[in-house]
Each structure stands twice: as C-alpha cells, then as structure tokens.
Amino acid sequence: MDCSTVKKDTECVFMTKKGCSFNGGSCHPIVEECNGCSRSSEVSSGWYCTACPDPSVKWRHGDCNFATHVAKEAQVKNTKINPLKASKRRAR
Numbered sequence: 001m002d003c004s005t006v007k008k009d010t011e012c013v014f015m016t017k018k019g020c021s022f023n024g025g026s027c028h029p030i031v032e033e034c035n036g037c038s039r040s041s042e043v044s045s046g047w048y049c050t051a052c053p054d055p056s057v058k059w060r061h062g063d064c065n066f067a068t069h070v071a072k073e074a075q076v077k078n079t080k081i082n083p084l085k086a087s088k089r090r091a092r
C-alpha cells in the first residue's frame with residue numbers, strides 16, 4: 001500500500017488502511033552514519049532511507065549491511081599450503 005506519512009506515494013509493506021503500522025507510526029530519519037549512502041533520499045520532511053524504516057537499528061551492531069558508501073575490506077584468505085602436495089600438483 002502507498003505511504004501516506006513521510007514517503008508519500010511510495011509502496012510500503014508497513015502501510016495499512018489504518019495508517020502506518022511501523023513502530024512510532026512513521027519511518028525514522030537517517031542517522032549521521034548514513035551520510036553519503038545512495039539509499040538515503042530527501043523528502044519534504046527530511047532525509048530517509050529507502051531500504052530501512054529505522055536506520056539507527058542498522059548501525060547498532062556495526063556497519064549497515066545495505067550501505068553503499070562503506071567499503072568492504074577484501075578478505076584475504078590465509079590458507080596453509082602443504083609444500084609436498086603443492087609440488088605434486090605442479091608435477092601433474
């Protein structure tokens with residue numbers, strides 16, 4: 001159903017015929033950590049996240065998993081290589 005509170009005319013799963021069913025009755029504005037994220041959008045009443053109704057929750061336990069401005073560190077796997085098996089593989 002289309003939102004009739006802060007993100008007017010956008011489809012939302014929390015919107016019901018009785019109004020917004022989300023905690024507090026509407027979406028919550030973005031938090032400081034969200035600055036620079038492409039999922040944040042400005043509406044007449046402020047800046048809101050297009051992916052999450054309460055951005056502060058997404059940052060409570062580390063980086064937001066939807067954030068587009070947080071560079072993920074490349075995970076370098078430190079695997080042990082058995083030199084004997086490696087030499088056999090090379091011999092094939």
Ligand code: SF4
Nearest residue numbers: 034037049055064066
């Ligand atoms: S996706 Fe995460 S970082 Fe981006 S605006 Fe939403 S809550 Fe903030």
